[in-house]
Amino acid sequence: MSVTPEDxxxxxxxxxxxxxxxxxxxxxxxxxxVLDLVDELNTIDTDGVVPMSNPHDMTQRLRADTVTSHxxxxxxxxxxxxxxxxxxxxxxxxx
Amino acid sequence: MSDSDxxxxxxxxxxxxxxxxxxxxxxxxxxxxxxxxxxxxxxxAVITLCSEQALTDARxxxxxxxxxxxxxxxxxxxxxxxxFCTQGVRxxxxxxxxxxxxPAYDATVVxxxxxxxxxxxxxxxxxxxxxxxxxxxxxFGAVKNPWDLNCVPxxxxxxxxxxxxxxxxxxxxxxxxxxxxxxxxxxCGITGLKPTYGRVSRLGIIxxxxxxxxxxxxxxxxxxxxxxxxxxxxxxxxxxTSADRAVPDFAAALNGxxxxxxxxxxxxxxxxxxxxxxxxxxxxxxxVLEKAGARLIDIDLPHTHYAIATYYVIAPAEASAxxxxxxxxxxxxxxxxxxxxxxxxxxxxxxxxxxEVQRRILVGTYALSSGFYDAYFxxxxxxxxxxxxxxxxxxxxxxxxxxxxxxNVAFQRGAKQxxxxxxxxxxxxxxxxxxxxxxxxxxxxxxxxxxxxxxxxVGKAFDETTILNAAHxxxxxxxxxxxxxxxxxxxx
Numbered sequence: 001m002s003v004t005p006e007d008x009x010x011x012x013x014x015x016x017x018x019x020x021x022x023x024x025x026x027x028x029x030x031x032x033x034v035l036d037l038v039d040e041l042n043t044i045d046t047d048g049v050v051p052m053s054n055p056h057d058m059t060q061r062l063r064a065d066t067v068t069s070h071x072x073x074x075x076x077x078x079x080x081x082x083x084x085x086x087x088x089x090x091x092x093x094x095x
Numbered sequence: 096m097s098d099s100d101x102x103x104x105x106x107x108x109x110x111x112x113x114x115x116x117x118x119x120x121x122x123x124x125x126x127x128x129x130x131x132x133x134x135x136x137x138x139x140a141v142i143t144l145c146s147e148q149a150l151t152d153a154r155x156x157x158x159x160x161x162x163x164x165x166x167x168x169x170x171x172x173x174x175x176x177x178x179f180c181t182q183g184v185r186x187x188x189x190x191x192x193x194x195x196x197x198p199a200y201d202a203t204v205v206x207x208x209x210x211x212x213x214x215x216x217x218x219x220x221x222x223x224x225x226x227x228x229x230x231x232x233x234x235f236g237a238v239k240n241p242w243d244l245n246c247v248p249x250x251x252x253x254x255x256x257x258x259x260x261x262x263x264x265x266x267x268x269x270x271x272x273x274x275x276x277x278x279x280x281x282x283c284g285i286t287g288l289k290p291t292y293g294r295v296s297r298l299g300i301i302x303x304x305x306x307x308x309x310x311x312x313x314x315x316x317x318x319x320x321x322x323x324x325x326x327x328x329x330x331x332x333x334x335x336t337s338a339d340r341a342v343p344d345f346a347a348a349l350n351g352x353x354x355x356x357x358x359x360x361x362x363x364x365x366x367x368x369x370x371x372x373x374x375x376x377x378x379x380x381x382x383v384l385e386k387a388g389a390r391l392i393d394i395d396l397p398h399t400h401y402a403i404a405t406y407y408v409i410a411p412a413e414a415s416a417x418x419x420x421x422x423x424x425x426x427x428x429x430x431x432x433x434x435x436x437x438x439x440x441x442x443x444x445x446x447x448x449x450x451e452v453q454r455r456i457l458v459g460t461y462a463l464s465s466g467f468y469d470a471y472f473x474x475x476x477x478x479x480x481x482x483x484x485x486x487x488x489x490x491x492x493x494x495x496x497x498x499x500x501x502x503n504v505a506f507q508r509g510a511k512q513x514x515x516x517x518x519x520x521x522x523x524x525x526x527x528x529x530x531x532x533x534x535x536x537x538x539x540x541x542x543x544x545x546x547x548x549x550x551x552x553v554g555k556a557f558d559e560t561t562i563l564n565a566a567h568x569x570x571x572x573x574x575x576x577x578x579x580x581x582x583x584x585x586x587x
Contacts, residue, residue, distance in 0.1 A: 003461075008457070015457055016441055018441040018445045027457075031461075033514075037516050044478055046477035046481070049478075054532075055533075060335050061335050061339075072200075079196060079197065079198075079199070080425055081429035092435075
């Protein structure tokens with residue numbers, strides 16, 4: 001299945017990636033090559049096959065709801081590119 | 096003992112020397128740091144050095160050893176792939192996005208290897224976010240193969256493989272989502288093991304595709320890998336997919352006895368994609384195992400061909416979800432002067448991620464998007480089960496499955512960069528093993544025109560012991576794992 005540059009722009013927006021107008025044809029072409037590759041899956045009959053999301057079909061382990069780690073807020077905040085008084089800063093979102 | 100003797104010594108030999116106080120961990124650490132400082136410019140395999148901390152840790156290991164304490168890894172230097180979080184030491188994942196990221200905690204693998212007494216020398220270059228088979232996608236530049244500086248070392252753990260092959264460390268860590276330990280191990284002539292999914296904790300490993308990612312050892316021999324795997328493995332409360340399985344002493348289990356071992360040879364792994372000279376080397380390695388008592392049995396893995404398509408839906412889909420966290424707000428790259436929130440996200444991500452990472456995020460987002468989820472993601476997960484069942488059926492009749500780790504020896508840099516699909520074919524023999532969650536290793540099987548070939552051995556789930564033992568036997572009967580590139584300290 002081939003995709004159009006418009007399809008790519010839509011997917012890029014969903015993925016929050018911006019693609020320069022000049023790169024769009026090449027990105028579209030390489031993306032289409034990958035899609036052609038994965039379209040091979042349509043040639044195989046999967047009727048009634050249960051999708052596999054974990055190779056051992058493991059389910060989530062449960063644990064007691066107890067505190068297990070200390071408060072590392074300051075250490076974690078240290079990685080933030082812009083912060084103030086313990087808050088992550090973003091551009092103004094409400095006028 | 097000369098530097099080159101030290102650089103060629105196995106972990107067991109180093110342990111004997113350390114325990115006998117014939118050499119100190121500090122001397123060993125200085126020797127390896129010296130190698131890296133002298134030769135790394137030619138390879139670009141190491142991107143962060145931790146010299147000061149390494150020497151402090153080495154002196155501490157020497158104290159432990161002088162009390163007659165310690166274990167097989169106490170005082171042994173190693174390098175980590177830069178995908179493992181190291182507290183206070185920058186962890187880039189080969190990306191501009193994380194160029195200055197300093198984690199607040201250690202990955203469980205790092206914690207466990209530290210607890211075993213190892214000394215961390217530094218961090219290895221890698222394909223950006225572990226996406227690549229040539230180590231050309233790193234923001235920090237391509238890594239070169241010490242066997243031929245014009246060739247790629249493989250990827251994504253290419254920095255780790257090149258560093259090990261060049262004598263920068265006796266042990267290195269890698270991760271393998273679709274072949275990222277086994278393919279570079281093959282191309283650099285070393286031994287590398289991807290454990291069973293769940294054997295090793297993923298906590299603190301920067302996530303790529305969570306249902307496929309596994310960390311494993313890369314070393315000069317199966318025995319060295321076994322020592323390291325024992326230290327790395329085990330259930331972890333911090334990773335709910337880590338398996339509640341007893342961890343054997345993998346090295347103690349190596350006896351080289353393979354009489355009656357049933358080795359399955361999948362017809363599909365010896366197809367037209369395989370370089371005939373690689374086929375010849377693989378068959379020669381298999382006949383060594385046959386002479387040692389193993390039985391070679393032809394088998395079929397009929398859906399092998401679909402592994403690439405399946406992988407290139409599932410891995411990008413999981414990656415697109417995992418990489419959504421890079422938003423320019425909490426950590427990682429943030430663009431200059433964003434005009435609004437949307438602009439902050441778009442520019443931070445587009446500036447921070449390289450081309451291959453963006454392509455996979457796009458493919459994954461597409462496969463998960465409304466209207467395409469069933470046709471792509473759900474379908475791929477169904478085919479994944481069919482591929483896994485091929486292996487389960489085959490393992491009713493055999494104990495190990497063997498074939499090539501990669502279709503070719505190392506290729507020239509730039510040769511496949513323009514065609515993502517040609518690059519994806521590099522992993523044609525390794526991807527299915529991740530989809531099925533099985534353990535697989537690559538062991539050296541000789542050279543073609545001076546370039547290494549790797550034999551892949553795949554085991555049943557949680558049976559790393561059997562493939563390590565078969566590789567160990569191969570390494571008792573051949574000297575392929577002792578071949579060194581004509582590089583640096585090994586130069587003749």
